[in-house]
Amino acid sequence: MKRTIPLxxxxxxxxxxxxxxxIPKFVDWGNTAMAWFNILAAFAFILxxxxxxxxxxxxxxxxxxxxGYAAVTLIAFFITLFVxxxxxxxxxxxxxxxLPWSGDFLEEGSAFWWLFEYIFYPxxxxxxxxxxxxxxxxxxxxxxxxxxxxxxxxxxxxIVLLGRTYAGEWLTGSWLxxxxxxxxxxxxxxxxxxxxxxxxxxxxxxxxxxxxxxIGIALGVAxxxxxxxxxxDRSYLGSDQEA
Amino acid sequence: MKQSTLIWTILMVAGGGFLLFQTIDKKxxxxxxxxxPVEAKSSVEGAEQAVEWTKTQVVPEAEKDQPGVKVxxxxxxxxxxxxxxxxxxxxxxxxxxxxxxxxxxxxxxxxAGYAMVVAFWxxxxxxxxxxxxPIQARDIFFLELNEGEMTANLWxxxxxxxxxxxxxxxxxxxxxxxxxxxAFFIGxxxxxxxxxxxxxxxxxxxxxxxxxxxxxxxxxNWQIVESLKNTIIxxxxxxxxxxxxxxxxxxxxxxxxxxxxxxxxxxxFGASFAYTVMGRIALLSGRLDFLFHNWLxxxx
Numbered sequence: 014m015k016r017t018i019p020l021x022x023x024x025x026x027x028x029x030x031x032x033x034x035x036i037p038k039f040v041d042w043g044n045t046a047m048a049w050f051n052i053l054a055a056f057a058f059i060l061x062x063x064x065x066x067x068x069x070x071x072x073x074x075x076x077x078x079x080x081g082y083a084a085v086t087l088i089a090f091f092i093t094l095f096v097x098x099x100x101x102x103x104x105x106x107x108x109x110x111x112l113p114w115s116g117d118f119l120e121e122g123s124a125f126w127w128l129f130e131y132i133f134y135p136x137x138x139x140x141x142x143x144x145x146x147x148x149x150x151x152x153x154x155x156x157x158x159x160x161x162x163x164x165x166x167x168x169x170x171x172i173v174l175l176g177r178t179y180a181g182e183w184l185t186g187s188w189l190x191x192x193x194x195x196x197x198x199x200x201x202x203x204x205x206x207x208x209x210x211x212x213x214x215x216x217x218x219x220x221x222x223x224x225x226x227x228i229g230i231a232l233g234v235a236x237x238x239x240x241x242x243x244x245x246d247r248s249y250l251g252s253d254q255e256a
Numbered sequence: 257m258k259q260s261t262l263i264w265t266i267l268m269v270a271g272g273g274f275l276l277f278q279t280i281d282k283k284x285x286x287x288x289x290x291x292x293p294v295e296a297k298s299s300v301e302g303a304e305q306a307v308e309w310t311k312t313q314v315v316p317e318a319e320k321d322q323p324g325v326k327v328x329x330x331x332x333x334x335x336x337x338x339x340x341x342x343x344x345x346x347x348x349x350x351x352x353x354x355x356x357x358x359x360x361x362x363x364x365x366x367x368a369g370y371a372m373v374v375a376f377w378x379x380x381x382x383x384x385x386x387x388x389x390p391i392q393a394r395d396i397f398f399l400e401l402n403e404g405e406m407t408a409n410l411w412x413x414x415x416x417x418x419x420x421x422x423x424x425x426x427x428x429x430x431x432x433x434x435x436x437x438x439a440f441f442i443g444x445x446x447x448x449x450x451x452x453x454x455x456x457x458x459x460x461x462x463x464x465x466x467x468x469x470x471x472x473x474x475x476x477n478w479q480i481v482e483s484l485k486n487t488i489i490x491x492x493x494x495x496x497x498x499x500x501x502x503x504x505x506x507x508x509x510x511x512x513x514x515x516x517x518x519x520x521x522x523x524x525f526g527a528s529f530a531y532t533v534m535g536r537i538a539l540l541s542g543r544l545d546f547l548f549h550n551w552l553x554x555x556x
Contacts, residue, residue, distance in 0.1 A: 019435040023443030030447025034455075048383060049415040050444045053437055055379035056419035062372040063426050065364070085361040093369025098376060106398050110296035110307040115398030118377040122311055122330075125373065131334030132341060133370055135546070136363040139345040142543045145536035146349060152533070162522045169526030170533075177534055199481045214527055217485050221492025222524025224461045225517070228493075229500050231457035238446035249442050250435055 020244045027242040065090065096124035169214060176211025264350070275552075284553030287335055288320045289313060289328035317553070339551040342543055384419075387412040465493045492520040 026046060033043030065086070072083040095101070102123035106115035119126055158164040175181040185206040194200045203209065240246035257265075278284045289312040296307045315325050344359035386393040386401065387409045393399045394406075418437040425434035469490065471482040498510060499517030506514045548554045 015432050015435070019439035022436055023439040023446070026440050026443030027447035027450070030444060031451055034451045045411065046444055047448075049412075049418070050441065051379055052384050052412075052415040053419060053422060053441055055375035055384075056422050056437075057441075058371045058375040060422055060425055062368050063423065065368045067426060079357070082357050082361040085358060086365040089362045089365025090369045091365075093366045094372060097369060097373030104294070104309050104311070105296060105307065107294065107296050109298070109398040111298050112396065112398050114396055118373065127330060127334055128366060129370065131338040132362065133366050135338040135341050135543075136345060136359065136366070138539055139342045139543050140363070142536060142540040143345060143348060145533070145540040148533055148536055152529070162518055165519055165522040166526040166529070169523050170530045173527045173530035174533060177530070197480075199479075214523065217488050218492070218520065218523045219527045221489050221496055222521045224465060224489075224493050225496030225500060225521070226524070227457045228461050228497065231453040231461075234449050234453040235458070238450040241442055241446045242450075249438065 016247070016250055019250055020247065024242050024244065027238070031242075062090070062094075093125070093128055096128065101125065102127075169218075172207060173211045173214060176207040176209075176214075181207030181211065278552050278554075282553055285332065285336060285339070285551055286317075287328045287331035288315050288317060288325050289331065290315050290324050290326075335551060339547060342547060384412060384416060388416065465490060491516070496520050 029039060030043050030046055032039040069083040069087050069090075073080045073087075077083075097118060100114065100116060100118050100123065103116040103118060103120045103125075105112055106117075109115040116123075119129065152170075156163075156167050156170075158167050175184065189202045189206050191201055191203040194202060204213070237246065241249070291310040292313045293308065293310050296309070312328055312331075314328070314331065315322070319325055341359055341362075344355045347353055348356045381393070381397055382399055386397075386399050386405075390399075390401050390406050390408060394401055418440060421433045422437040423434075424430040467486050467490070469483060469487050471479040471486060473479050495513045495517035497517070499506075499514040499521065501514075504510060
């Protein structure tokens with residue numbers, strides 16, 4: 014029962030949603046299933062928060078190395094949760110002044126908005142920006158024109174990088190004239206300027222690779238989905254010992 | 257004291273001194289605001305105007321001397337917090353350090369709290385509470401519901417029950433029950449993805465690839481460049497697909513075609529890498545612009 018019911022639930026849900034694409038009668042069922050899916054996804058965030066709470070409390074109670082940082086995480090978590098759930102600093106909706114909960118929880122000037130604007134956004138943007146240093150340093154160490162394939166990758170990366178910045182225009186903008194190449198009415202010398210070259214690479218040479226990868230992904234997703242729905246792949250249920 | 261520590265200490269002190277100078281002398285790191293009155297009305301028909309309050313509006317620094325303009329305290333503190341958080345994250349470039357770890361911990365806590373609050377207010381309240389208790393949802397949270405939505409939809413007890421079961425994942429004994437909502441989740445994802453990927457990615461991409469090798473313009477002339485572009489794309493897609501086709505040995509002619517496919521893939525990876533680098537650099541320049549322009553008031 015511990016494994017049969019979940020298999021049945023996933024199969025029924027999946028096939029109903031597939032059916033919505035082919036049978037108009039199922040469209041409402043599909044919309045309902047999607048609404049339920051979104052509600053469950055919202056609860057999954059609450060589950061995530063609960064799990065974070067559990068892990069950090071375990072760390073603190075066991076006084077593991079770095080438990081002080083776990084306490085900082087918990088304090089930040091609770092403050093965010095409190096100001097967000099109780100809409101601290103939010104004014105009521107302009108059309109329902111007598112309802113204190115009617116305002117938008119992300120209203121500009123509220124405490125939750127402040128946390129987003131001045132802590133969450135700067136920290137997440139800087140975290141990702143930090144990758145610029147590491148990606149550049151990794152590329153500098155790893156990129157070597159060892160064989161034909163590596164050379165193609167290196168050359169294309171350099172052309173696109175230069176072509177998409179002002180450097181490309183500065184390097185090739187002036188000395189490649191806008192004149193047709195002898196014998197070719199449609200091809201100009203200026204087509205070999207780095208910005209234009211970069212555009213051609215993106216439009217013509219990158220498209221086949223992306224297309225083949227996308228087709229491969231689509232086939233992979235379709236086959237994995239079918240395996241899950243038919244009960245061939247049950248890995249998401251975990252092991253029996255886990256239950 | 258180690259030489260590197262000494263150098264960093266001198267740099268930090270110099271940086272701090274520069275900040276103090278910028279703040280005191282140049283009056284940077286301040287946000288100027290103006291109060292704007294707001295008149296709110298009651299949602300109850302016939303009731304008189306209920307509440308009035310003021311909201312703050314950010315004004316450019318150039319207008320700071322105008323009447324009614326003042327330093328916005330909470331936004332100014334926010335600006336400094338954001339700047340110090342940014343610097344704390346950048347401190348990781350020097351190495352893993354307590355300032356970075358502290359900020360990272362704050363980030364984890366705030367992110368988890370943020371996700372939960374957004375899920376609660378944007379999904380659970382309107383789409384679960386609003387369906388089960390529409391009258392209360394309208395009266396308490398001012399949800400704008402149509403006449404047809406004013407009766408409770410008891411079908412939504414099912415996602416409510418599944419959500420409770422999902423939370424049982426945290427309990428040691430009842431965690432197996434969390435498999436039921438998880439199965440619904442997996443089944444729904446599989447069902448949606450199967451159709452959407454096949455439709456948009458598989459069929460769509462194949463359709464886009466079926467195009468003429470030889471292109472003629474409206475005047476009947478042969479368009480050499482367009483024909484060449486189409487040919488490259490078709491040959492490229494076919495050769496890449498041949499490379500991904502592992503059921504036959506890559507020998508002889510197939511080997512040559514798949515080798516060509518690898519070259520096309522290398523072009524794709526090179527361009528993708530360049531794009532990723534540029535995206536990160538753009539984010540980095542955004543953060544530097546924030547530090548220099550918004551915080552320190554240095555024009556770039």
